[in-house]
Amino acid sequence: xxxxxxxxxxxxxxxxxxxPITAHPGKPPxxxxxxxxxxxxxxxxxxxxxxxxxxxxxxxxxxxxDFNYQKLAKKYFLEKNIKNxxxxxxxxxxxxxxxxxxxxxxxxxxxxxxxQWKYNINQENLYHRSKKIKxxxxxxxxxxxxxxxxxxxxxxxKLPKIICSNL
Numbered sequence: 001x002x003x004x005x006x007x008x009x010x011x012x013x014x015x016x017x018x019x020p021i022t023a024h025p026g027k028p029p030x031x032x033x034x035x036x037x038x039x040x041x042x043x044x045x046x047x048x049x050x051x052x053x054x055x056x057x058x059x060x061x062x063x064x065x066d067f068n069y070q071k072l073a074k075k076y077f078l079e080k081n082i083k084n085x086x087x088x089x090x091x092x093x094x095x096x097x098x099x100x101x102x103x104x105x106x107x108x109x110x111x112x113x114x115x116q117w118k119y120n121i122n123q124e125n126l127y128h129r130s131k132k133i134k135x136x137x138x139x140x141x142x143x144x145x146x147x148x149x150x151x152x153x154x155x156x157x158k159l160p161k162i163i164c165s166n167l
Contacts, residue, residue, distance in 0.1 A: 007049050028107055039104050046145055057105030057150040059097045076114050094139055094146055095119045101150035102126045102135050
């Protein structure tokens with residue numbers, strides 16, 4: 001919460017303690033109406049905060065993450081995508097990251113929504129089958145991470161092309 005407040009205080013030019021974040025445990029952080037939307041993600045060695053005037057979802061994953069990608073793909077992802085990937089670890093990680101970003105956009109639950117999202121790597125979009133939500137996607141390889149940003153409509157031309165790091 002400190003890092004969110006610190007980053008947003010720079011954005012809004014107010015004291016970190018005056019940033020009105022609602023961040024209950026187990027729930028996504030929220031700002032009051034009119035202050036935009038935030039989305040957060042972390043992995044073992046990175047933390048990312050996304051902010052925009054429009055709703056977004058963000059995810060970050062280590063590109064070299066050690067996980068059973070074959071089991072994950074067979075359990076959760078569409079058979080069509082699995083065949084296209086030939087069970088390529090990095091492509092499966094990108095799909096995982098994209099779907100997590102979409103779930104964060106929708107304020108959903110991973111366990112409930114993972115099988116509902118259809119990922120189309122060629123068109124850079126996602127589709128929730130039961131809710132009929134279509135989202136666009138930006139995926140950014142940055143150093144040792146893959147960053148996914150899910151958004152709706154024409155937000156991409158308004159997304160800043162800035163990544164800040166303390167490296």
